Amino acid sequence: MRSDLPKVLHPLAGFPLIHHVLRTAAALGPERTVVVLGHGAERVRPVVERSAPDAAVVVQEPQLGTGHAVQVGLDAVPERGTPLVLYGDTPLLRVSTLARLLEVHRSEGAALTLLAIRPVDPGAYGRIVLDDAGRPSAIVEARHVPPELLASNLCNSGVLAAEIDVLRRLLPRIRPHPQKGEYYLTDLVALARAEGLGVAMVEADAEEGLGANSQAELADLEARVQARLRHAAMERGVILPAPGTVHFALDTEVAPGARIEPYVVFGPGVRVGEGAVVRSFSHLEGAEVAAGAEVGPFARLRPGARIG
Incomplete structure (x- = not known):
């Protein structure tokens, strides 16, 4: 973003990016909201406390990847239930999409359910690998995508639902990737399938998976949010x-x-x-x-x- 401001605090339609995500999560009526903070935690925490006063806030230190972040947050999660993993910089997710994801997860009795997207330019996204039955068997992170997968646009949005017992059992088995020393949450898919557990998938509009890693991408998010707000007003x-x-x-x-x-x-x-x-x-x-x-x-x- 080329800014000292933590990414999730950049404004969108008058409110920080993370406020949009917390607002969407609250609309689902969760039993508990847990926010895992990393970079700039001391500046982000007051915003979270205003946006979601009842949320539990956990600091990930050091920051060792998405798998590590979820593991750090598990102690604040109820003993039973279905955690839904969201990201503070993806504000375009619709409540209806997340509700559909949770419904499919429950109806199929899945251990994990992924939210997939098909972006026009899939270059920065991890690819979802399907088995012969059309079920997710693995996720390959963007930096590790082999040539035979480059043409695929079935991508991982990062959002997933998972049974809490599955997370507690499988997260400690994730090994750090050698290049960055990070623990990838996406490795859960292959681990679950290796145990014979069901992994389901729901596709969403590609727009819902958009985040912002530059001011140009933030401006694109602003244009999309404004289009939604104008349309809703006229409706x-x-x-x-x-x-x-x-x-x-x-x-x-x-x-x-x-x-x-x-x-x-x-x-x-x-x-x-x-x-x-x-x-x-x-x-x-x-x-x-x-x-x-x-x-x-x-x-x-x-x-x-x-x-x-």
Whole structure:
């Protein structure tokens, strides 16, 4: 990212990346949320505590890969259940997709269930290897993909559901990879299959697996989130004559029948009532526009402002 700011704290639609992931996780109604922190933990922890006050926070020190991170978090996980492994820098996951993943996991009685994607450019993703029956038999990390797998675009998103007893039994068997000395969570698939355990798979839209490793990729995420927020607003009956020019925050509340004119920017904490009009080139943050009220053009509403 070429920034001193920890990656998961970079803003997206007015909120840190990790807030988006925690919000999605909360919508599933988990018994427990465990957040494993690594780089910049002292700066990330307060954000997690605001976004998910009931979450257990565990620090991974040293950082020895994804398999090690999950193992570090296991002590904070209930004795029984199905942990769902998510990543703090993949904010486009849909609640419906994760619910479908969990449903398939339960209905098939799987030990592990992977979330697969088929990106246009699979180069940076690990590939899922299928057996003759079309079931996952292994995952090969991107840096280790052999020539015969390069043409495959069936990729690992990183997200998986697993039975807690399977994790407790298999994670200690993962060996560090010689090049980086890291423990790859993806090695669980081959270990599970070697024990004769079932590994299932659900495919999602490639967009849901996107993360950000550069400012350009973060800008791409912003464009995609804004497109979702605009579409949802119009589906609710919000009037957007030029939707591509309106910038929403993740928590913006606009009632049906309100009209948002071109080039309006919403910061966090804004509510706009039914039939209200926000005219062009206005910037609102932490403010309320009552039903039927009108603001702008060129309005600047700061936190605590109330119009109407």
